[in-house]
Amino acid sequence: MADIPLYACAPRYIRTIAFPHVLVLIDYRTGRVRCLLPKSAAHWQDAARSGHLTAMPLPLAAHLLHVGALRPTSKPVSWGPPVSAPAPAPSWGSAEHPAGLTRAARPFTTTAGAALAATWAIERAGSRKSVMNRLILALRASVCAARRPASPAEATEAVLSIRRSAWHAPVRTACLEESVAAVLLLSAHRLSVVWCHGIAADPVRLHAWVQTVDGGPVAEPPSTLDYTPALTIGARHQQHP
Structure with missing residues (x-):
């Protein structure tokens, strides 16, 4: 924990999408997806505005640095806000999401x-x-x-x-x-x-x-x-x- 830098930012390969109940981080180097629940998401948003890792609890900052979701910087650098996504309609686990069901002809x-x-x-x-x-x-x-x-x-x-x-x-x-x-x-x-x-x-x-x-x-x-x-x-x- 003593090696946590003062400043950090999110690399360009990290995309964040904010739902009302969860903040989703997608790593486009690896395709890995991580989710931050509201309290941790609020810390991410605070750090995004200021560039200061002091806005995050040390364990959360250490984890995000370790997995590459954040990288150290020499000075405060704010990073972009997440893409806002609408709240999903309640599905209670019963919603179906079909995709690609149309049969094809013979082109190409x-x-x-x-x-x-x-x-x-x-x-x-x-x-x-x-x-x-x-x-x-x-x-x-x-x-x-x-x-x-x-x-x-x-x-x-x-x-x-x-x-x-x-x-x-x-x-x-x-x-x-x-x-x-x-x-x-x-x-x-x-x-x-x-x-x-x-x-x-x-x-x-x-x-x-x-x-x-x-x-x-x-x-x-x-x-x-x-x-x-x-x-x-x-x-x-x-x-x-």
């Missing part, structure tokens, strides 16, 4: 398989702890290749083609893999969409999806609107962790 069939294979290769190209970071780097690189935004029809065809191929995949393919592969598939055709990674509460859960540059979620159920975006990559909406 061959390249869809290649995009999925590329996504899986990126995931397995290094340490499991840095999977999210590698995927984000690949997404950033792919959006630079686009020449024009994908139309809603083009984006929908790509997402559903990826989803169709994923149903026959021998490895795990969830929303993260599907959404990344859809971006890679469209970038192969020099088309762009916005990749989104968001969070919802009650319970705290994550979801990844794509949306058109000027529109809403592509081939997603209405429940996707319950998610507050924490990170978006693509077009002018791009954010860097």
